Amino acid sequence: MAGSEVVLLDTWISLFGMRVRIALAEKDVHFERREEDLTNKSSLLLQMNPVHKKVPVLIHDGKPICESNIIVQYIDETWQNNSPPLLPSDPYLKAQARFWADFIDKKIYDAGTRIWRRKGEEQEIAKKEFMDWMKVLEGQLGENSYLMGKSFGYVDIAMVPFYCWFYALEKIGNISIEKEFPKLVAWAKRCMERESVSKTLPDPHKVYEYALELMKKIG
Amino acid sequence: MADPVKLYGTVLSAYVCRAKIALNMKGIKYENIEEDLSNKSADLLKYNPVHKKVPVLVHNGNPISESLVIVEYIDDVWKGVPILPQDPYERAVARFLAKFIDEKCIPVIKAVGSNGDEQSIAEACEQLQILENELKVKGTKFFGGDNIGLVDIAADFIAYWHAIREEAAGIKFFTADKFPKLTKWADDFVNCQVVKSTLPPREHMLAFYMKFFGKANDEESYRSDVDQLGNGSNVDQHQW
Numbered sequence: 001m002a003g004s005e006v007v008l009l010d011t012w013i014s015l016f017g018m019r020v021r022i023a024l025a026e027k028d029v030h031f032e033r034r035e036e037d038l039t040n041k042s043s044l045l046l047q048m049n050p051v052h053k054k055v056p057v058l059i060h061d062g063k064p065i066c067e068s069n070i071i072v073q074y075i076d077e078t079w080q081n082n083s084p085p086l087l088p089s090d091p092y093l094k095a096q097a098r099f100w101a102d103f104i105d106k107k108i109y110d111a112g113t114r115i116w117r118r119k120g121e122e123q124e125i126a127k128k129e130f131m132d133w134m135k136v137l138e139g140q141l142g143e144n145s146y147l148m149g150k151s152f153g154y155v156d157i158a159m160v161p162f163y164c165w166f167y168a169l170e171k172i173g174n175i176s177i178e179k180e181f182p183k184l185v186a187w188a189k190r191c192m193e194r195e196s197v198s199k200t201l202p203d204p205h206k207v208y209e210y211a212l213e214l215m216k217k218i219g
Numbered sequence: 220m221a222d223p224v225k226l227y228g229t230v231l232s233a234y235v236c237r238a239k240i241a242l243n244m245k246g247i248k249y250e251n252i253e254e255d256l257s258n259k260s261a262d263l264l265k266y267n268p269v270h271k272k273v274p275v276l277v278h279n280g281n282p283i284s285e286s287l288v289i290v291e292y293i294d295d296v297w298k299g300v301p302i303l304p305q306d307p308y309e310r311a312v313a314r315f316l317a318k319f320i321d322e323k324c325i326p327v328i329k330a331v332g333s334n335g336d337e338q339s340i341a342e343a344c345e346q347l348q349i350l351e352n353e354l355k356v357k358g359t360k361f362f363g364g365d366n367i368g369l370v371d372i373a374a375d376f377i378a379y380w381h382a383i384r385e386e387a388a389g390i391k392f393f394t395a396d397k398f399p400k401l402t403k404w405a406d407d408f409v410n411c412q413v414v415k416s417t418l419p420p421r422e423h424m425l426a427f428y429m430k431f432f433g434k435a436n437d438e439e440s441y442r443s444d445v446d447q448l449g450n451g452s453n454v455d456q457h458q459w
Contacts, residue, residue: 051319051349065311067318077307091295092281098288103269136269 006031007059009045011038013210015109016068017056018161018200023072025196026157027082031058069101072157087154097148100140101158107133112162115173116211117218127173131180138184145190156191160201163188167204168211224249225277227263229256231427233376234286235274236417240372241290243413245297287317290372303369316353316362317373324350325376333432335390347398350374354400360407371408378405379418387428 008024008031010017024031036045036055048057048064058065058074065074076086088094111133114126137159141147147155166177166185178185191197226242226249228235242249254263254273266275266282276283276292283292294302303310324346331339353362362370371378377393382405385391395402408414 052323060308063308065308065315067315070311070314070318073314074307074311077310091292092278092283094295095283095288095292098291099283099285102285102288 004061005059008033009036009042009048009057009059010034010055011036012202013207014055015161015165016054018164019068019157020056020058020071020075021200022157022160022196023075023086025200026084026086026152026194027075027079029075029079029082069105069154069158072154076154084151085153086157088148093148097154100137100147100155103133104137104155104158104162108137108159109162112165112169115169115175116215123173127175130169130173131175134177134181134184138181141183141187146187152191152194156187160188160191160197163192164201164204164207165211168208171208172211172215222279223277225252226250227252227254227260227266227275227277228273229254230419231424232273233380236375236414237286237372238274238276238289238293239417240367240375240414241293241302243417244300244302244367245293246299247293247297287321287369287373290369294369300366301368302363302372304363313363313369316350316370319349320370320373320377324374328377328381329384331388331390331392333388333390333434335388340390340392344392344397347377347393347401350377351398351401354404361404367408367411367414371404375408375414377401378408380424383421383424384428387425387434388432389434 006024006029008017008020010021010033012035021033034042034044036042038055041053045055045057046053048059049055049066052066054066056066056068056071058071060074060078065071072086087097108130111126111130115123115130118126137147144150146152147159166188169175170177192201224242224247226235226238228238228251230253239251252260252262254260256273259271263273263275264271266277267273267284270284272284274284274286274289276289278292278296283289290302303313327339327346328343331343350362357364359365361367362374381393385393393401409418
């Protein structure tokens with residue numbers, strides 16, 4: 001797709017933006033990244049995502065695509081001649097991949113976010129839920145190298161950005177993710193060996209500082 | 220030889236209907252297994268251990284869960300009438316709208332409940348307006364064009380269940396003068412051949428919602444009915 005213009009509206013801390021950056025890097029697609037200030041959203045962002053007004057937004061030849069998992073599927077379908085394929089070609093495995101990406105959003109990201117956003121009883125509940133769902137995900141990983149088996153793809157992209165939050169969650173939630181889920185942490189480190197991932201994920205210490213700042217503001 | 224297709228569901232659930240509509244569009248014969256969600260079958264728990272919910276499609280012994288994942292699977296496996304567009308950009312837009320309907324639109328509409336406070340009604344109308352505008356801009360009969368597609372299927376709750384819910388709750392905000400395009404769309408959608416046969420009988424659904432809003436006397440049977448909607452055991456009003 002030589003000559004097509006690809007712009008990504010994003011923020012450095014957005015897990016959802018990281019998914020898109022990883023997918024674009026995997027497909028070796030050149031793009032321009034624009035850092036948004038979500039306290040002062042650009043008119044471009046508001047125009048391109050009027051429904052949710054959120055990042056990430058991929059703008060391809062002037063047309064916006066929103067919602068990170070949907071963007072990743074779009075990238076896979078549009079640059080289908082660029083390897084690697086991000087989703088399996090078999091319909092059943094594709095459905096499984098979509099199921100797990102949906103699970104990661106609805107269960108793991110949701111509970112994980114509540115660990116640092118809530119306090120007291122609510123935080124304890126979030127911690128328990130997070131651990132339960134991580135256990136399910138580790139079950140899905142099994143003895144495989146990646147979440148859908150032998151190859152890195154869509155589900156790994158959906159989950160791996162959360163790895164940069166593990167340190168913050170451990171400090172804030174007083175949990176040990178590496179101890180409880182050694183296979184998942186080994187999987188994450190394996191993913192980090194890919195340049196697309198290691199160049200995208202921010203330093204976990206920066207993420208922790210960011211969380212502490214936000215927690216102060218929330219009060 | 221036809222590959223066996225089974226659908227685990229409940230007759231009241233809009234989410235289960237999505238799968239039925241998709242199967243009908245492709246002309247696929249399937250075995251419909253009615254679940255009692257207050258007493259889930261061993262099969263359901265085996266096929267959907269993560270969420271333990273309906274619908275679950277089982278094809279060649281392989282289970283697929285989550286209604287929109289099931290619909291896309293049906294489209295991937297069986298050719299014939301397309302459910303999603305071919306073009307990657309159009310597919311992304313369809314998926315976006317389906318997700319919007321599921322995650323923002325429907326919950327906000329359901330949150331109106333039987334209180335009918337201005338704030339929640341205003342929010343619900345805001346979401347419906349987005350769909351109304353979409354139809355206006357597209358200028359077609361359905362979100363999918365001349366035929367129904369992924370977005371129409373995702374919006375099945377809005378086309379059929381919502382009006383019944385409004386009647387039971389005694390609060391109406393989805394009106395023809397506020398949402399002319401959406402009102403016409405809903406009527407066209409429920410009258411589609413592939414949709415008609417999947418919908419639960421109106422009286423049955425109304426009776427359920429009446430109980431749900433506490434407007435019937437029979438507390439106990441309503442609780443087991445709530446489970447039949449396919450969203451687990453949470454009787455929180457905002458779920459239905």
